[in-house]
Amino acid sequence: SQQGEEDPQALSIQEGENATMNCSYKTSINNLQWYRQNSGRGLVHLILIRSNEREKHSGRLRVTLDTSKKSSSLLITASRAADTASYFCATGDNYGQNFVFGPGTRLSVLP
Amino acid sequence: DTAVSQTPKYLVTQMGNDKSIKCEQNLGHDTMYWYKQDSKKFLKIMFSYNNKELIINETVPNRFSPKSPDKAHLNLHINSLELGDSAVYFCASSGTERGFPGELFFGEGSRLTVL
Numbered sequence: 001s002q003q004g005e006e007d008p009q010a011l012s013i014q015e016g017e018n019a020t021m022n023c024s025y026k027t028s029i030n031n032l033q034w035y036r037q038n039s040g041r042g043l044v045h046l047i048l049i050r051s052n053e054r055e056k057h058s059g060r061l062r063v064t065l066d067t068s069k070k071s072s073s074l075l076i077t078a079s080r081a082a083d084t085a086s087y088f089c090a091t092g093d094n095y096g097q098n099f100v101f102g103p104g105t106r107l108s109v110l111p
Numbered sequence: 112d113t114a115v116s117q118t119p120k121y122l123v124t125q126m127g128n129d130k131s132i133k134c135e136q137n138l139g140h141d142t143m144y145w146y147k148q149d150s151k152k153f154l155k156i157m158f159s160y161n162n163k164e165l166i167i168n169e170t171v172p173n174r175f176s177p178k179s180p181d182k183a184h185l186n187l188h189i190n191s192l193e194l195g196d197s198a199v200y201f202c203a204s205s206g207t208e209r210g211f212p213g214e215l216f217f218g219e220g221s222r223l224t225v226l
Contacts, residue, residue, distance in 0.1 A: 030211050031211065042201060042217035043201070043203075043217045086152060088154065098156060099215060103152065104153075
């Protein structure tokens with residue numbers, strides 16, 4: 001069953017602006033991860049946040065997790081054209097066996 | 112050194128044929144996966160193996176048969192290919208983090224086109 005749902009489906013911003021993507025999920029999770037996929041390439045892991053964490057930072061990335069609302073957000077600050085990609089959230093269940101991906105947000109950063 | 116490598120990168124074949132995609136990881140991970148990404152970019156898990164043992168087998172036609180000769184390899188064989196099998200197939204692996212699967216490392220994908 002589909003777990004994560006990203007929002008918006010597509011986002012277009014100017015270089016230097018911040019980009020925020022949201023992810024909602026349905027069942028209990030052990031962790032939530034964000035991935036980036038450039039066109040024609042495999043997915044690359046960006047950040048993992050555990051269910052007992054509320055916020056995590058990595059460079060220009062900031063991820064929040066609200067388990068009461070079953071939602072997460074990914075903020076990319078000071079975006080660059082190279083950030084143009086699709087971004088996916090993936091939830092890891094408490095059985096530790098499966099990751100379920102949402103349909104992704106396509107981010108376009110215009111120079 | 113490529114962490115997760117899969118071959119071939121592109122595969123074009125006729126309906127009814129049988130084809131295989133190979134995957135190897137050199138990260139020492141215990142768990143490997145096959146994901147299918149459709150034309151709308153939706154990524155769906157097909158199979159997961161842990162130390163050569165099948166642990167996830169989602170609702171996938173039995174024309175798809177994974178094989179794991181050792182924990183560094185997970186191959187995917189597809190029999191009697193159909194048009195709907197056209198997609199990009201991704202292999203991935205993960206280690207463990209505090210007893211649960213950690214981040215996934217993906218291969219570059221194998222784009223299968225069935226004519």
